Amino acid sequence: MSASSVIGGLPNVDGGGPLLRLENVERDYMMGSETVRAVRGVSLEIRAGEHIAIVGPSGCGKSTLLNLLGAIDPPDEGRVLLGGRDVSRLNDREATALRLRRIGFVFQRFHLLPALTARENIELPMAEAGVGARERALRSRELLAYVGLADRDRHRPPQLSGGEQQRVAIARALANAPAIVLADEPTGELDARTGAEVASLFARLNRDGTTLVIATHDEELASGAKRVIHMRDGAVVRDEIDATAAMAR
Amino acid sequence: MLLRLVSASLFGHRARTLLAVLGVAVSAALLLDMVMLSTGMSESFRALLLGRGFQLRASPKGTLPFDTEATIADASAVIAAIHQSPDVEVVSPVLGGTVHFPLARGGALSTLALGVDPAVQGDYALEGGRDPRGDHEIVANRELLARAGARVGDSLTVAGGYDPQLRRFAATGRVLVTGQVRFLYLARDQAAVAMPIAALQSLGGERRRDRASLFMIRARDGADIERVRSGIEQRVPRVTAISIATALAQVEERLSYFRQLAVILGAVSLAVGVLLVATLVTVSVNERIGEFAVLRAIGVARSSVIKQVMLESATIMAAGSMLGLVLGLVTARYLNTILSSFPGLPEAIDFFLFQPRAAWMALGMLAAAGVLAGLWPAWRGASLPVARTLREEAA
Numbered sequence: 060m061s062a063s064s065v066i067g068g069l070p071n072v073d074g075g076g077p078l079l080r081l082e083n084v085e086r087d088y089m090m091g092s093e094t095v096r097a098v099r100g101v102s103l104e105i106r107a108g109e110h111i112a113i114v115g116p117s118g119c120g121k122s123t124l125l126n127l128l129g130a131i132d133p134p135d136e137g138r139v140l141l142g143g144r145d146v147s148r149l150n151d152r153e154a155t156a157l158r159l160r161r162i163g164f165v166f167q168r169f170h171l172l173p174a175l176t177a178r179e180n181i182e183l184p185m186a187e188a189g190v191g192a193r194e195r196a197l198r199s200r201e202l203l204a205y206v207g208l209a210d211r212d213r214h215r216p217p218q219l220s221g222g223e224q225q226r227v228a229i230a231r232a233l234a235n236a237p238a239i240v241l242a243d244e245p246t247g248e249l250d251a252r253t254g255a256e257v258a259s260l261f262a263r264l265n266r267d268g269t270t271l272v273i274a275t276h277d278e279e280l281a282s283g284a285k286r287v288i289h290m291r292d293g294a295v296v297r298d299e300i301d302a303t304a305a306m307a308r
Numbered sequence: 309m310l311l312r313l314v315s316a317s318l319f320g321h322r323a324r325t326l327l328a329v330l331g332v333a334v335s336a337a338l339l340l341d342m343v344m345l346s347t348g349m350s351e352s353f354r355a356l357l358l359g360r361g362f363q364l365r366a367s368p369k370g371t372l373p374f375d376t377e378a379t380i381a382d383a384s385a386v387i388a389a390i391h392q393s394p395d396v397e398v399v400s401p402v403l404g405g406t407v408h409f410p411l412a413r414g415g416a417l418s419t420l421a422l423g424v425d426p427a428v429q430g431d432y433a434l435e436g437g438r439d440p441r442g443d444h445e446i447v448a449n450r451e452l453l454a455r456a457g458a459r460v461g462d463s464l465t466v467a468g469g470y471d472p473q474l475r476r477f478a479a480t481g482r483v484l485v486t487g488q489v490r491f492l493y494l495a496r497d498q499a500a501v502a503m504p505i506a507a508l509q510s511l512g513g514e515r516r517r518d519r520a521s522l523f524m525i526r527a528r529d530g531a532d533i534e535r536v537r538s539g540i541e542q543r544v545p546r547v548t549a550i551s552i553a554t555a556l557a558q559v560e561e562r563l564s565y566f567r568q569l570a571v572i573l574g575a576v577s578l579a580v581g582v583l584l585v586a587t588l589v590t591v592s593v594n595e596r597i598g599e600f601a602v603l604r605a606i607g608v609a610r611s612s613v614i615k616q617v618m619l620e621s622a623t624i625m626a627a628g629s630m631l632g633l634v635l636g637l638v639t640a641r642y643l644n645t646i647l648s649s650f651p652g653l654p655e656a657i658d659f660f661l662f663q664p665r666a667a668w669m670a671l672g673m674l675a676a677a678g679v680l681a682g683l684w685p686a687w688r689g690a691s692l693p694v695a696r697t698l699r700e701e702a703a
Binding site: 088122123126129131132151152155156157158159160162163164166168170172173174175179182183184186187188231232235 | 319320598605608612698701
């Protein structure tokens with residue numbers, strides 16, 4: 060079985076257009092009594108198979124932008140289109156179903172359920188999507204093997220190292236073969252060596268066909284991306300295709 | 309997977325879950341006991357009255373059976389009059405009185421005596437021996453035999469109709485104890501004997517001749533009891549006839565405060581159970597707000613989160629209810645023993661009567677309470693703002 064068949068392969072996008080498009084998106088949120096203008100007038104296009112890093116100082120709106128891309132948060136203004144469909148108009152049920160089947164999330168703090176084993180954590184989104192037990196077991200084993208943890212399937216998160224937990228979280232994000240994986244500071248809780256291993260896994264994922272958008276402070280992780288989007292004060296200030304060149308500057 | 313998540317949550321905090329289950333068990337036990345108490349006395353009274361199949365009682369006009377010492381004269385004529393109704397199958401006269409047994413150690417044992425027609429009586433159940441057949445035979449309960457130092461088969465001297473002015477008995481004689489019985493309507497520790505009604509009438513002298521305190525009446529199957537009752541009162545204006553339904557209504561009236569107390573205490577215990585589970589599940593949900601936000605972010609539906617939390621709540625409630633059922637039965641049995649020993653109560657009356665319907669009712673209320681208790685925390689867990697919660701968790 061090929062790697063791309065394990066992770067789901069490249070998604071079909073109608074008419075060969077962008078997988079994701081943001082059109083003049085704005086998002087504010089309240090922090091205490093203060094209104095924070097987290098994202099200001101951002102317009103972007105993300106094509107299938109891209110490997111994108113979003114970089115910028117803390118509080119520049121990276122995580123909010125990921126939440127908008129992932130249909131977790133609706134924009135105050137503008138539109139977010141996934142495969143040509145305006146996700147900002149979806150109700151909660153539709154947005155939840157979209158996140159379940161078409162978007163994979165990886166968090167800084169892994170956020171695995173501590174009471175479940177590695178395999179059960181991976182099976183969770185599949186169970187929610189109605190995948191049968193046998194197929195879930197088969198696919199979770201394949202995904203664990205893909206992230207290099209075939210022998211850790213019965214371990215619970217507290218029994219795994221940080222790097223191993225993040226790899227399980229990546230496998231969970233891939234469970235329903237999403238069109239895109241969004242990762243928010245995925246190496247933020249890891250030491251340099253483990254962070255490099257996770258960065259390498261992301262690079263492999265992208266080579267095998269997964270569209271990746273990673274918000275990060277980690278230069279090494281960002282250097283693996285083919286496109287780097289720089290943000291400051293909620294706005295995109297630079298969007299560079301050649302990552303190596305971009306990070307070198 | 310849902311069950312796995314629920315069990316992981318419950319077993320992940322064993323001490324908390326155990327305390328919650330125990331709390332619900334106590335609440336459920338109290339609720340079950342209150343449900344049993346609210347129906348126990350009237351149900352056991354109904355069973356007692358219906359036990360021997362006599363649906364009607366006729367007592368002296370304006371009195372309840374054995375409520376006073378009043379008796380009805382010309383009992384034979386009353387029996388004949390009652391029998392005129394084609395719906396009446398059996399009339400069993402009962403005369404209550406006091407008899408005295410001189411004791412070998414001196415003095416006399418004074419005790420209640422019931423004069424009955426042994427062939428159709430509904431006042432006692434034989435525990436050993438046989439019914440009395442003639443005027444010189446009696447049956448006695450265990451308490452009397454113990455106090456008189458007698459056994460079945462012994463002969464005793466008996467006297468009746470004591471006149472305090474003349475300081476003498478109307479009659480005395482020897483009687484044979486033919487059987488040991490349990491009186492259905494008498495208090496647990498009350499010593500008593502039963503004998504043919506003619507024998508007790510004779511022992512009472514002229515004042516008791518052809519008199520009865522009560523007539524127990526059995527109607528034919530399918531008879532309209534109310535019509536039979538009114539027919540008796542028309543034929544024999546000297547008596548008040550009451551049906552079991554009327555008697556139960558009177559009992560219900562007397563027990564209404566008792567029942568209200570049981571309902572209030574039951575409602576309080578149910579409310580305590582709901583609040584306990586709601587509090588613990590809310591604490592559990594609050595601890596896992598970040599977890600729920602992540603679940604929602606990765607595409608787990610609100611309905612799944614609601615199901616998970618409500619199933620946790622229902623599981624605690626169900627486990628507590630099962631334990632509470634056992635605890636409730638044990639405490640009810642213990643309390644029943646204490647309450648039933650109150651003087652003057654018939655042995656057959658139970659304060660706490662286990663009825664499957666009552667248990668189902670209590671379990672149904674607890675199940676509904678479990679759902680109710682989980683509603684608020686489930687909604688809270690499912691409706692949290694995902695992006696904001698993730699932001700706060702990250703901070």
